[in-house]
Amino acid sequence: MAINKAMKLAMKALSYSNQDLEHYRKLMNIKTIDPFKKFYDTSDKKIYNGDYLVPVRIYRTKKHKRVEDIPVILFLHGGGWVSESVETYNRICKNLADKTNHVVVSVDYRLAPEYKFPTALEDCYAVAKAIFLNNDLNIKPENITLVGDSAGGNLAAALSLLARDRGEFMPKRQILIYPCVNSDFSDETPYRSVIENGMDYLLTRKNMIDYVDMYKSCDEDLQSPYFSPILTKDFSNQPKTLIITAEFDPLRDEGEAYGKKLSEAGNEVEIHRISDALHGFFALSTRYFHVKQLYKYMNEFLK
Template sequence: MTSGDDALPPSARRLCDAMTAAFPDPARAPLEAAALRRAASGGVAPRGGPSRPLHAVGPCVGAPVPTRAYDPGGADGGRPLVVFLHGGGWVLSGLETHDRLCRELAARTGALVLAVDHRAAPEHRFPAAADDAAAGLGWALAEAGRLGCDPGRVVVAGDSSGGNLAAAAALALRDSPVAPGQGLAGMALVYPVLDALLDGESTTRFATGYFHTIAHQRWYWQQYLGPDGDPFHPRASPGLAPDLAGLPPTLLLLADCDPLRDESLRFARRLAVAEVPVRVDLRPGTFHGFLGCLGALPAAADALDGLAHWITERRR
């Protein structure tokens, strides 16, 4: 790739290359879950500045799956509640890798952020992670009032494969009988994995050279589904669900230089046809995972501000 062909500005290119160098590459050797987990836990994204201090951070007692609460204070019963699901290809990452992002979301929105963990593939294949996400979201909705939040201001969010789990959980909630008054005010998906088709112009143009590669994504799908999983099951590929009507208003925060970009744009078009309010925030000159560069990449802070503003406006 020559500089004239590069879709990233120089500052983003430097960060992207640094992250790529620190992460196992399927072009160099076969991928192994243990190696990817070590890279993720070590932090492949450059960090800038200390973590945001909050009123309280700690585990949620009584939650059906491991859940960490990020409390910015000011629990007057009217604040939003954000249920956040972390990315990592269903295989790696966890509460620690996304700690800073959750702290920033809580501080910038005034919301109580509940970071929900899930069982990891390949040890626990589909639908384990989707089941955990749905259980965590259902618990959060039921407990919103007790947690000092407005039950009408609950947003489910997630990045990458966490966006996949957030969408799958929203579909499960829509299709399940719930108590009167329950429901979501919004769904915020950050460069999400939405289907297993791996097609579109972006999968060709950004297949390599932009940190997250199509080879990575194909491997993640293999770990998640195993040899017998159905890639077209709506809880595995929520972007391919036959009916999207009844989903909450949705924000898609996307990186333009992402092989997964086009599946999100396809999902946005389907949401609009289903008369679901949808907003696409497509960030030029950014790559998959760029929010992990908060403090090192100005575009990350600007995008996070936009995400926070959208969350604070949600009311069912």
């Protein structure tokens, strides 16, 4: 179903070009209010990144009481690198575990601007390394799929590149949900969707410029493939990849272009665009058609 005129007007009203970070974080933190949270089958642990203990939350389905020998999703949340957390993604990760029949391991990486690039990526890498190299969770590497949405999709793509380059472990599969893989949201952007969808569809081009500015530690970061994965000169030896994009998303074209570059380098890639969907639709109820489509593609890929 196409977006009607009334819905377009409502989205335009909600698409703020300027945002106060403290206010935005408080708004996002409303999602921590979940009356069903106490019924979720979860456990918390911490994994070292140097001297810092990265919080991790593990979600199990009713069928899963043990992590060993069970397929696992290592999940990296979105939020522009500056907001959201394991707490705000509780319901999303619970749904992800239930709908995919996977154990979900969610990483509470540190946020910008307090902790700038590459802190979030290194937190995620440390957790991935611990899990892939069989820490006390005893997870088999071939059973792990790396998943991230939006900024989490950026971190997942960057983590796969970093893992290949460091040679310590390597994900077999990754799912990137409307990922941010580019750092240029100026008028000179090569991606048409940034201009076409960058004003009135909730996530704005100005939002993305602000997020990038808060995440970077210096201008040189913008040219790093671990900051902007689409800028890497070597797309080879990457995981089997599923990329999901949304039609009315400023990040749509860069996500699809990233998938094309991976495919041209010889990687196995699927790309699916969800018609009429907006950036962030993954957070909606699993009853929504767009979310059902997403899980259909994910489950077919995970088989």
